[in-house]
Each structure stands twice: as structure tokens, then as C-alpha cells.
Amino acid sequence: MESGETRKGHTIQTDQAKDDLRTDEAKAGGPSTSMNELYDDEPAISDPAQAMRLVDDESRRLRAMFATNGQALYLTWGLVWLAAYLVLGISSLRTTHGPSSAAFIIYSLLLLTGVATSIICGIKAGTGRRGQSKLKEMIYGWSWFLAFLGGMLMCAGLVRHLGLSGEYVATVYNCTAVLIVGILYMVGSVLADFDLPMFLGGVLMLVIGILMPLLSATVGFFIMAVVGGGSFLVLAGVVHACTRGLNRKRARR
Template structure:
């Protein structure tokens, strides 16, 4: 009497494939919760300092606010670069290069924004106009990098949250240099903090799309 082979469990196979895909994606993509929390903090502190300096609701000078924002941005870019490089550290080939190049994109992009701000300073613009333009450029870059990251790592949530950052930045651009510009700034920060929570939940549950 021959022993029957166990039936092939389709659901178990699909579950194993899904788990493997989730592990691979977590290995090749930068840590999204940390990235969102990092840039949400950088921009929230930076924007609040700039707004306080411009509209004088706190004892913060504009040079101090700009220095604070610049320092936070440099630190954020450095951490983002490390995360991108580490994302593909344990892998070889295209996956490793993808993580490394994405991390370097953050660093080169932020350095470019720094040079743009320096160029704006040389134009002797009104402080409110200078801050408005510089913040629009910087937030535009962050939104584009997140949407690009979502496309590169096939992460729809990351892509959509990047789009939301771009939409919030558009609000700031349309509002202009009035005190209400803080609404758009903080909306972009809220998107980033929400993204941190969403990605942390996804990391725990393994619910990767």
C-alpha cells in the first residue's frame, strides 16, 4: 500500500512567498518609519523657528532660526544617507546599489538646496520672501525624494505620502509670505509624522504591499 503524499497547500505557499517578499523589501529599502520621523522632526522644528523669527511670537532671531534649520537639515541628510547605504549593505548587485544611491540622493539633494539658499541670500530679498522660497524648494525636494523612493522600492504608501507632502508644499506656495504659511508647513510635517506611524505599524504586522 503506497503512502499518499500530502496535498500541496496553496495558501501556505502564498504566505511564504509574501513573507519572503516582505523580508527582502525591508532589507533593500531604507527604514521608512525612521525617515518619516526624522524629516518630520527636522521640518517641524525648523519651520516653527523660522515662523517665530519672522512674525515675532517667540524670542528667536532670523539668523539663529536659519542656523538651526541648516544644522537640522545637515544632520537629517547624514542620517538618511547612512540609512540608504545600510539598506543594501547585506545584499549584492542591483539591490545594494539601489539603497546606496537612494541614500546618496538625499545628501546631494540637500547640499544642492543649501547652495540655492546661499544664492537667494545674495539677492537681498525680504526675510519673509527668502524663507518662503527656500522652504518651498527644500520641501519640494523631500516630497520628490519620497515619491521617488516609493517608485524605486515599489512602496505605494511611501509614494502617496510623498505626493501629500508635495500637496502641502503647494498650499504654502499659494498662501505666500503671510503668517498663514505655517499651515502648509505644518501640514507637510503632519504627513511625515503620520507616515512614521503607518510604516511602524506595517513593519510590526508585516503587511507590505
């Protein structure tokens, strides 16, 4: 009898505890949600093959995004180098004192266009990403602005401190701009999967920057326009062709 009464007492206590829980839920405005229910709301991936497909899809999306941004950078800087240095080269042929002020203004505006495009591409590359990846891409985009701002201010200080004029001023500014672009291209090539065309473009800029002080300003302008600008346009075409080829192969699968 005592054991039966004991079980009956436990049953009454259990029922009372359930009633108390329902009362608390009613006061709170609805049923409480357990941790298991919270996790049940999120879709779980139990199939390893499905998980690998998701990883592959994300990798392809990132590669396509960086290929598009890289192609935009190659095309932009190819046109910038070609137009800007042709303006300086043609202007220097017409005068004996180097390029005119108007030519330098056009050159600066074209250079700013390239910097602005690089910033936009860097920020755009971080769109849809989170955490360190997004921050890394945004910092890379704004690094173009900060690097050119610091580089041009440094050049202005050197010109004033050393009393440079004529072709020397043009050489200092041009070599600095080429050096900045080359370094940033090499840095950008390792932000995602290693981008060999972008890395080679950066190396080419450094080589041209080394050769420019050894040549006359006019010759350097035309070399920069043809070799520098032309090589980036070729890179843009190569990346575009490779991207189209990969897209066609995926479409056939």
C-alpha cells in the first residue's frame, strides 16, 4: 500500500509540475522554445556529397566574381595607361620642356579614374561575404586610394625638397604611380585563389618602373602606353576568353 501511495504521490507531483509549466508559458505569452527546437529550424546537411557540392558551388561563385573584377581592372588600367601616357608622350614631342600642364591634368584625371574603378572593384568583391573576407576586400579597395594619396604627396615633397623640374618631375611621378600599381596588383593576386595574370601584370609594372628612369621621358611615355597599356588589354582579353570557355564547359555538363 505504501508503494502504491508513493507512486500516486509522484504522479500528482508530476501533473502539478506540468500545470505550473503551462501556467508560466501562458503568462509569457506563448510556449517556450527549447534548444532542440531552435536547432531543428535550421536545415541540417547530413549528406557529405551535398556538403561538397555546396563548397564547390561557393568556390566557383568566388572564382567567377574575382575573374570578373580582375577583367574589369585589366581593361580599366589598360585604357588608362594607353590614353594617359599617349597624352604625355604626344605633348612632350610638341615642346622642349616636357609635357604641358594640360597634359598633366588629363593624365591625373585618367589616373583618378583607374583608382576609383579599383576601389569599386575591391569593395564589390566583398559584397555577399562576411567576416574577415569582406573586411579584407574592402581594405584592399581603399588601399588604392590611400597608396596613391601617400605616393603623390611623397612625390610632391621630393620635388619641392630637391628642386626638381621638367623631365625629372615627370619621371618621379610616373615611376611612383607604376610602382604603386605593380605592388597592389601583386597583393591582389593572392587575396582569393592565386591569380597568375594579375601577379604577372604587377611584375610587368615593376619592370617598366625600373626601366623608365634609364630612358628619356618621352621614350618612357610611349613605352608605358604601348607595353604597359597594351599588356593589360591583352590580359583582359585572355581572362575574358578563359572565362567564356569555362562557362561553356559547365553549361555542357
